[in-house]
Amino acid sequence: MSTERPNSAVASGQPLTSASEQSTREFARRLRVHVLRMTHRARASHVGTCLSIADVLAVLYGAVARVDPTNPDWHGRDRVIMSKGHGAAALYAALVVRGFFPEEWLDRYCQDGALPGHVTHRGVPGVDASTGSLGHGLSLGCGMALAAQSERLDRRTFVILSDGELDEGSIWEALMFAAHHRLGRLFAVIDYNKIQSFGRVEEVLALEPLAAKLRAFGWNVVEVDGHDHAALSRALTQLPQAAPTVLIAHTVKGKGVSFMEDRLEWHYRSPSDEQLAAGLLELGAVV
C-alpha cells in the first residue's frame, strides 16, 4: 500500500470557481456520452440511473475527491463507494474521464471477462469497493471512515446511494452507526431521482419526510439540486463536522437526454441506434 503524497493531478478539494465549474460540466457531458455509448453497445440497462448521478460523479471526480490516477492505491486518498452499484457504467466512465484507465476499456463493458454491469474493483484501478447488491456501501464506508478516524487521517469517504436503496434496513443500521461514532468525514449522497426499480418511490415505499428522518438519525443534512455543480461542490467541500453529512441530491432519472428523463422504462431499456444518435446529438457529441 502506497503512502506517497499525491502528485499535482490531485483535485484541489476547494469549492468550484466558474472556470472549474465549466470543466466539471464538460466532465459530466463526456461521462454521459460514454454512458450512452456503453449501454447502447452492450444492450445494457440502467442508463437512467447512470444519467441521474452523472453530475454528482463529475463534481466528485472532477473537483472534490482527492484521488490520484497515477497512484490509485495511495493510502491517504479519499474513498468513493458507488453503493448503487447498478450505476457502474457511470462510475467507469467517470474513472476514464479522470484518467484512471484507458477509454477503450469502456468498449467492452458487459462483455465476457471485461467490466461487469455492476461495480467491481477487481482489475479496475480507482474503484474502492465492489457493489451491486443494494444496502452494502454505507457500512463499508463506515468501516473506512472509522479506520481513517482511528489513524487521524484527514481523508474523506464518499458513499453514493440510490433512493430505492434506502428501503434496505442495513442502510439505517449504518446511518445509526455513523452518527453514533461521529464520523464527520463521511459523506453520503442520495441520488434522489424519485423512481426506483418498479415504480415511483413514494408509491412503492414512501421515504418522506426524508430530510427529517435523516436529521433524526443524527446526520447533518443538506438538500441540493443534484445537477447544480456549484451547489454540489459547496456541500461536498464543507468543513468536517462532528456528525456525518448526507446530501439529498434531487435529481432527474435520465437527466440530459430529454426522452429518457423521469421515465421508469429507462431503468431497463438500452438505447437503439436511433435513440443513441438522438441522445448524442442532445449532448453535443459527434455521432
Added chain:
Amino acid sequence: MRTAFIESLCEAAAGDPNIWLLTGDLGYSVLEVFSQRFPDRYVNVGVAEQNMMGVAAGLAMSGKTVVAYSIVNFVTLRCLEQIRCDICYHGASVKIVGVGGGYAYGALGHTHHGIEDLSVLGSMPGVDVVAPADPIETRLAVQTLLQRKGPAYLRLGKAGEPKVHQNSPAFGVGSIVPVREGRDVLFITTGGLLEEALRASQQLVAAGLDPAVWSNPWLRPFDVARVTAAAKDFAVIVTAEEGVITGGLGARVAQIISGMEGSRARHIGVGVPPEVGPSALSQKAARARFGLDANALAAQALAAMKRS
C-alpha cells in the same frame, strides 16, 4: 472455548496493533478483557450484524485485521450476503467468530441452533472454515487464522468445554489432527464431537476392534490427501458433525470417496437432517437424537463393520 478464544486474541492483539474486535452486542463476561485492554480497537456495533460485517470489511480494506463476534446464526446467516459480497469478494481479512456452534445453546430454541453455518460458510468463496474440538485447538486456530490473510469463519462452542487434547498437537492449515491411532474403523469429527468419538472408540476397543479417531477442525481448506489415504486404509469411516448433513464434513468426505476407484472405505455420515426439529433441545439430548453421542456412534460403527 470462548475463554481460549479471547485469551489468544488478546495475546495476538498485544503484538499487532492492526487487530480489531467488533461484536454484535454479545460477549458479556467474555470480551471485556479485550475491550478494557484495547478500547481503541474494540467496537460494539449494536444488534446490527449486516452493518457489522460491512464495517468489518471496510476496516479490513483499510489495512486492519478484524474479528467479528456474535452467536453463530447472527454472524453467519443474518448477514450472509455481506459476507459474500463485502468480505469474500474483497478478500478482506475479517475473521468471523460464531459462538454456540451446533446445539451448544440448544435449550434456547430453534433460533439458536447453529447447525447450517459450516455448510453455508463452506460455500462462500475463499473462506477458511474452522471448527475446533476443544480449548487447545481453539487457541491454535485463533493464532493461525490471525496470521493468514483473507476471510475466515471460526465456529466455537460455548464456555467450559473440557480439554480433549493432552498436549498442543500439530495444527497445520487445512490439516486433520490425528488423535488416536487405529486400523479398522476411523472416526472423523469436527468441532466438539471429538470427545464423543473418543468415548465411542473406547467402547469399540472393548468390543475387540482397533478404532482410529481424527479431529478435523478445518472444513476449508480440507485435508483431501489424508481422507483419500484413509479411504484406502480403513474398512469403515464414520464422520460426525453437529450440523446439517448437507454440505458439511460428511458431504465432503463422501464426495472424495465417491470419486475414488477400486476398493475403498464404507462411509457413514452422521449429522443433522435439514428439517425443522424440536425447539428446546439440550446439547446432550440433541447428540443422542441425531446419533452423535458416544453410544450411538459406537453402535453405528459396529453395525457398519459387521456389514463390511
